[in-house]
Amino acid sequence: MTVPVVARPKPLQLVDTRVYVVNKDNYEQFVKQFTDENGELAYVALAIKDYENLALNIADIKRFIEQQNEIIVYYESAMKKEDEDGTEKP
Amino acid sequence: MLSKVLIGVLIAMLGMGYWYYTTTQKRISILTENNVKLEVAAKVSEDSIKALTKQAETNQKLTLQLQNDLQKAEAYGDNLRKKLRELDLLADAIRDASNLEGRMNGATAKLWRDFMESSGNSTDVPLPNWLQSDSRKGNTSSNPDTKSDSTSSSEAQTSPAG
Numbered sequence: 001m002t003v004p005v006v007a008r009p010k011p012l013q014l015v016d017t018r019v020y021v022v023n024k025d026n027y028e029q030f031v032k033q034f035t036d037e038n039g040e041l042a043y044v045a046l047a048i049k050d051y052e053n054l055a056l057n058i059a060d061i062k063r064f065i066e067q068q069n070e071i072i073v074y075y076e077s078a079m080k081k082e083d084e085d086g087t088e089k090p
Numbered sequence: 091m092l093s094k095v096l097i098g099v100l101i102a103m104l105g106m107g108y109w110y111y112t113t114t115q116k117r118i119s120i121l122t123e124n125n126v127k128l129e130v131a132a133k134v135s136e137d138s139i140k141a142l143t144k145q146a147e148t149n150q151k152l153t154l155q156l157q158n159d160l161q162k163a164e165a166y167g168d169n170l171r172k173k174l175r176e177l178d179l180l181a182d183a184i185r186d187a188s189n190l191e192g193r194m195n196g197a198t199a200k201l202w203r204d205f206m207e208s209s210g211n212s213t214d215v216p217l218p219n220w221l222q223s224d225s226r227k228g229n230t231s232s233n234p235d236t237k238s239d240s241t242s243s244s245e246a247q248t249s250p251a252g
Binding site for chain 2: 012018020022052058065
């Protein structure tokens with residue numbers, strides 16, 4: 001059975017995100033700078049441990065996407081070889 | 091009388107000879123035909139074996155390549171876990187917040203670019219302003235001896251322009 005190789009999905013177009021590291025010593029400076037830059041003092045805070053967990057979660061998602069990608073490449077290569085050989089895979 | 095018997099025997103022998111000849115010829119013809127068929131079948135089998143062997147070799151190569159690539163994909167997470175074990179981010183945050191912030195933002199920017207690249211986006215996206223010129227931060231690159239990539243959930247629109 002021959003299956004046409006379909007186009008890959010549109011590539012990712014990600015936007016940058018900024019992290020602020022705040023402790024009691026630089027908190028006032030952070031408040032001032034943040035308010036100057038964003039107009040309002042409203043932010044999402046993460047504990048260091050949660051930041052680590054978030055990073056680990058993203059790393060695992062990255063691993064999964066890359067492995068899925070490799071599996072797609074594997075199937076594409078197998079299909080290509082099949083076409084070249086003119087043989088059919090079971 | 092004897093000659094008639096001899097003639098009869100001779101005729102019978104000739105008949106038998108003729109029968110033997112035609113039967114043998116027919117058998118030879120059938121066997122030749124079978125031989126040709128067997129040769130063709132053997133050739134087909136041989137070709138099939140060659141094709142299957144080649145296919146098996148190709149599959150083995152592709153499978154090995156896949157195993158290697160799957161293993162490679164584990165490297166980033168393994169490396170990150172190792173770094174997080176080795177580092178004490180809390181202590182780093184207390185000791186030098188801006189240095190840690192720079193490292194985090196650098197790693198975050200690198201992570202997003204890695205994602206884009208692995209999805210097929212080859213655009214060279216410039217680093218954000220806060221990584222290019224912010225003196226408040228420490229190391230702004232994705233420092234290899236730092237941790238991770240952040241995943242700050244703040245949206246792009248809310249990101250300050252440093």
